[in-house]
Amino acid sequence: MTMTPDQLADSILDGREITEAEALALLATPDAELLDLVSAGSRLRRRHFGMTIKLNYLVNLKSGMCPESCTYCSQSLGSKAEILKYSWLSTEEAMDQASMGIGGGASRVCLVASGRGPSRRDVGRVGEIVERLKGENPEVEVCACLGILKDGQAEALKEAGADAYNHNINTAESFHDNIVKTHSYEDRTNTVELAKSAGLSPCSGLIVGLGESDEQIIEALFALRGLDSESIPINFLVPFDGTPLEGRWNLTPTQCMKIVATARFVCPDREIRLAGGREIHLKSLQPMALHLANSIFLGDYLTAEGQAAADDLAMIRDNGFTILGQDESAVRSEDTDTPTAEDADHSDPVIRRRGAGTTQVANV
Numbered sequence: 001m002t003m004t005p006d007q008l009a010d011s012i013l014d015g016r017e018i019t020e021a022e023a024l025a026l027l028a029t030p031d032a033e034l035l036d037l038v039s040a041g042s043r044l045r046r047r048h049f050g051m052t053i054k055l056n057y058l059v060n061l062k063s064g065m066c067p068e069s070c071t072y073c074s075q076s077l078g079s080k081a082e083i084l085k086y087s088w089l090s091t092e093e094a095m096d097q098a099s100m101g102i103g104g105g106a107s108r109v110c111l112v113a114s115g116r117g118p119s120r121r122d123v124g125r126v127g128e129i130v131e132r133l134k135g136e137n138p139e140v141e142v143c144a145c146l147g148i149l150k151d152g153q154a155e156a157l158k159e160a161g162a163d164a165y166n167h168n169i170n171t172a173e174s175f176h177d178n179i180v181k182t183h184s185y186e187d188r189t190n191t192v193e194l195a196k197s198a199g200l201s202p203c204s205g206l207i208v209g210l211g212e213s214d215e216q217i218i219e220a221l222f223a224l225r226g227l228d229s230e231s232i233p234i235n236f237l238v239p240f241d242g243t244p245l246e247g248r249w250n251l252t253p254t255q256c257m258k259i260v261a262t263a264r265f266v267c268p269d270r271e272i273r274l275a276g277g278r279e280i281h282l283k284s285l286q287p288m289a290l291h292l293a294n295s296i297f298l299g300d301y302l303t304a305e306g307q308a309a310a311d312d313l314a315m316i317r318d319n320g321f322t323i324l325g326q327d328e329s330a331v332r333s334e335d336t337d338t339p340t341a342e343d344a345d346h347s348d349p350v351i352r353r354r355g356a357g358t359t360q361v362a363n364v
């Protein structure tokens, strides 16, 4: 007999792991039953993360001009997307950018650079930024994302003070070669393993909407679980004009919700982060997705703008969540203080001066 999402959540809370077949069935939940799925998934989220949201802040240290052929990426040399292109930020510039994110409430700063992988010199310059950042903000986690690592580089970053290393698997092994030819799936998983063995917290996630099947989404989620990825960013394809995947709008908001929910069931105790494309794909379901994911990027992405940081913060507050690191008493607890009506931001009502009783066009 098939279990309902709630029964499945019960069994996971009792220590059982979901099977691939069960996960595939969750992904196929009818839209009319979406709330049941979210409600069940939110129990797993609250068990491990309470009502907290972790804010992450991206600093793009080096943008564009990448020799790799990732079809989804606006930073690839083959891409004609009109993104910002620049070489390495100075340490001062990187510190200024990171400080803005920390000031906005971020508890993790992600230092990202385009390219196949770092040179020795690159690791040295990122190491310098990491040292400064950790020296001035010891409570903030620093994650580096510099591409494919060579032996010894993860150790050098760890020694500089980095907490984590991000390298997304992006998609299922069985689909990987459809999206990039210049490196292999194994190159990606090797880097995650190198980061792990150097003592860095592995951060690895997905991009969905590339044309992969539901089975391949499940394959990728189980692979991330097997890799022990401690934080799992879920990116929703942003099909930039000028990239090979231009115009590929394969996702609907409800499908995105089901993917995030399924990720929560497969990896109940891992940080699940709504990443690039959340605003344009989840649309008005973004707040509901916070009941499943426990982490988001604050502000802008690497090459695309995100929604205003103030709107992110309002969305978190309005839905009863707290920001990790801002209210320690609420961390990993379901007993968050409920904000009072007086705490909320209020805007004055706008008197209607259009539609019935006026000569102005109605609001339709």
Ligand code: SF4
Residues within 6 Å of the ligand: 066, 067, 068, 069, 070, 073, 074, 075, 076, 077, 113, 114, 115, 116, 147
């Ligand atoms: S390696 Fe990274 S920066 Fe380069 S094209 Fe691929 S995703 Fe983009």
